[in-house]
Structure formats: structure tokens, C-alpha cells
Amino acid sequence: MNALLLIGLAIFFGTVTGKVFQRMKIPQVVGYILIGLVIGKSFLHLFEQPAIDSMMPLVNFTLGIIGFIIGAELKRSVFAKYGWSIYSVLLGEGLLTFVLVTTAVTLITQKLYLGLLFGAIASATDPASTISVLWEYRAKGPLTTTLTSVVALDDGLAIILYGFANVFAKALLTKESFSLLHSVGLPLFEICQALLLGFFVGLLVLKVAFRIKERELAMAVVTGAVAIVAGISLWLHLDLILSCMALGATIANVLPKKSEPLFKAFRENSA
Numbered sequence: 706m707n708a709l710l711l712i713g714l715a716i717f718f719g720t721v722t723g724k725v726f727q728r729m730k731i732p733q734v735v736g737y738i739l740i741g742l743v744i745g746k747s748f749l750h751l752f753e754q755p756a757i758d759s760m761m762p763l764v765n766f767t768l769g770i771i772g773f774i775i776g777a778e779l780k781r782s783v784f785a786k787y788g789w790s791i792y793s794v795l796l797g798e799g800l801l802t803f804v805l806v807t808t809a810v811t812l813i814t815q816k817l818y819l820g821l822l823f824g825a826i827a828s829a830t831d832p833a834s835t836i837s838v839l840w841e842y843r844a845k846g847p848l849t850t851t852l853t854s855v856v857a858l859d860d861g862l863a864i865i866l867y868g869f870a871n872v873f874a875k876a877l878l879t880k881e882s883f884s885l886l887h888s889v890g891l892p893l894f895e896i897c898q899a900l901l902l903g904f905f906v907g908l909l910v911l912k913v914a915f916r917i918k919e920r921e922l923a924m925a926v927v928t929g930a931v932a933i934v935a936g937i938s939l940w941l942h943l944d945l946i947l948s949c950m951a952l953g954a955t956i957a958n959v960l961p962k963k964s965e966p967l968f969k970a971f972r973e974n975s976a
Contacts (some may be wrong), residue, residue: 708759710797711752718744727841734837743793765945770928770933770971771833776903776953777968778853780961791854798855799862804829805871809845818874825870829863830944832856840972844970860947861896868892888964899943903951906934910956924970 722740723733744751785792807824811817835856839849868891907930914926934952938945956964 708756711756712758714744714751714764715741716829732838733841734834737818738834765935765939766769766902766932768833769931769949771836771974772949773927773931774968774971775836775853775946775954776950777956777957777964778850779857779879779950779954781956783850787851787854790847790851794851795855797860797864798830799828799859803866818877821870825863825867825972828859828866830856830859832860847908857950860944860950862946864896864947866890867953868895895943898941899938899947900951901938902941902943903953904955905958906930907955909951910952911959916962916969920966920970923967927967927971931976955965 718740719737723738724736725738726736727733741752743749746753758841772833803824805824807820809820810821810823816822838844839853910927910930914923916931917923917926930952931949934948935945937943938948953968957968
């Protein structure tokens with residue numbers, strides 16, 4: 706089965722199932738997940754691993770668009786107003802989850818390295834599903850603003866926690882010495898690379914896109930920039946969502962008034 710047919714089936718069945726769940730007062734994303742389980746490797750086997758691999762460019766581009774729109778919410782004014790709430794929730798849900806899952810898995814398995822790895826994985830959130838629910842219900846207000854910012858920043862925290870857990874777990878298994886530089890320094894370096902990539906491409910977009918009067922052409926330029934950032938991130942093994950967030954945040958903070966109609970159009974087309 707070719708990739709184009711698979712994409713068509715996924716869009717068709719996903720949309721239909723999502724609308725059915727929406728009529729049942731259940732978020733559409735639940736329907737997307739359910740139909741994915743049914744037509745995937747778990748049941749009907751319409752989507753085997755080669756087929757899934759062929760669709761990864763589309764998946765990565767979609768994640769890039771989501772990261773870009775989330776980044777648009779990371780404005781200086783938001784952090785000035787809700788900064789304490791954002792940081793406290795971020796550290797609470799990220800670090801507390803890491804500690805609790807690490808402790809529970811370690812007690813059950815009696816293996817600290819497994820606990821650390823599972824704790825780091827558990828601390829990460831899924832921005833796509835969270836933002837999908839917020840867009841579906843057109844949620845607004847302090848809670849939504851705080852939640853969006855936490856989801857965005859959690860990506861960076863998860864990278865740091867996983868870098869620490871990965872190096873420490875490897876040291877436990879191989880009896881090597883633990884290196885603080887490798888556990889924290891390398892993830893921080895990766896985060897900085899992702900942020901700088903999005904920042905510099907964002908500056909380039911500001912020079913080009915906002916000189917174009919036609920909104921459709923401007924959107925095409927920005928969409929191309931998202932694809933470029935996502936592609937470079939994959940090439941350099943960086944977090945593409947984080948890079949695209951930096952792209953969106955750069956545009957939103959440098960030209961907040963001019964960029965708002967553009968981001969509004971992206972949100973409407975992605976909802």
C-alpha cells in the first residue's frame with residue numbers, strides 16, 4: 706500500500722472518528738488515537754512499520770507546525786504576567802513526576818537505572834494532543850495561557866532530565882564514572898542549538914515574509930521556513946518541536962502586532 710493511499714485513509718477515518726467522538730462530548734484527539742490503534746499494527750495491520758516510516762516526513766512537518774504555533778504563545782508579556790505560575794507548574798509537574806516514577810519503578814524492579822530512564826520519559830508531555838484539545842474547545846484565559854507555556858517549556862526540561870538519566874544509567878550499567886558535564890552540559894548544548902536555529906531562521910523570515918503584502922504568500926514563506934527548521938533539526942539530531950517553537954517565539958516577540966494575523970490564520974487552518 707503506497708504512502709499517498711495511507712495518508713488518505715488516515716485523514717478520512719481520523720476525521721470521521723473524531724467527529725463521532727466530538728458529538729459524544731469527547732475530545733476529537735481521543736477518536737484519532739482510537740482509530741490509529743484499530744487500523745494500525747495492533748488490530749487491522751493496515752499500517753505496518755514500512756508504511757509508518759514512509760509517512761514520517763508528514764508527521765515531522767505537522768509537529769513542526771504545532772511547535773511553531775505553540776512558540777507564538779511564548780511572549781514576553783505572558784511571562785511578565787504569569788511567570789511565577791508557569792515556572793512553578795513546570796518544575797512541579799516535571800520534576801515531581803520524574804522523582805515519583807523513578808522511585809516507584811526502582812522499588813518494583815530493584816534497578817535504579819530503569820527507574821531513572823522511565824522517570825525521565827514520564828516527565829515529558831505530548832504538546833500535540835494537549836494543544837489539539839485547547840484549539841478544539843477554543844479555550845482562553847489564564848489557565849490556558851499557563852498550560853500552553855508549560856507544555857512548550859516542558860520539552861526543554863524533558864531533554865535535560867533524559868540526558869541526566871541516560872548518562873547516569875549508563876554509568877550504573879558499565880561501572881563508569883558519572884560525568885556532570887555529559888549529563889547536563891550536552892542536553893543544554895542541544896537545547897541552545899535548537900533555540901539558535903529557530904531564532905536565526907526567524908530573523909530571516911522577518912526580513913522576507915512581512916514585506917509581502919499578500920497574506921497567502923506570506924503564509925507560504927513561513928510554512929517553508931517551518932519545514933526548513935524541522936528538516937535541519939532532523940539532520941542535526943535536534944528537537945524539531947523546540948526549534949520550531951523558537952521560530953514562532955522569535956516572530957511573535959519581534960513583531961507582535963504584525964504577526965498576530967498570520968498566527969491566527971495558522972491556528973484556524975490547523976484546528
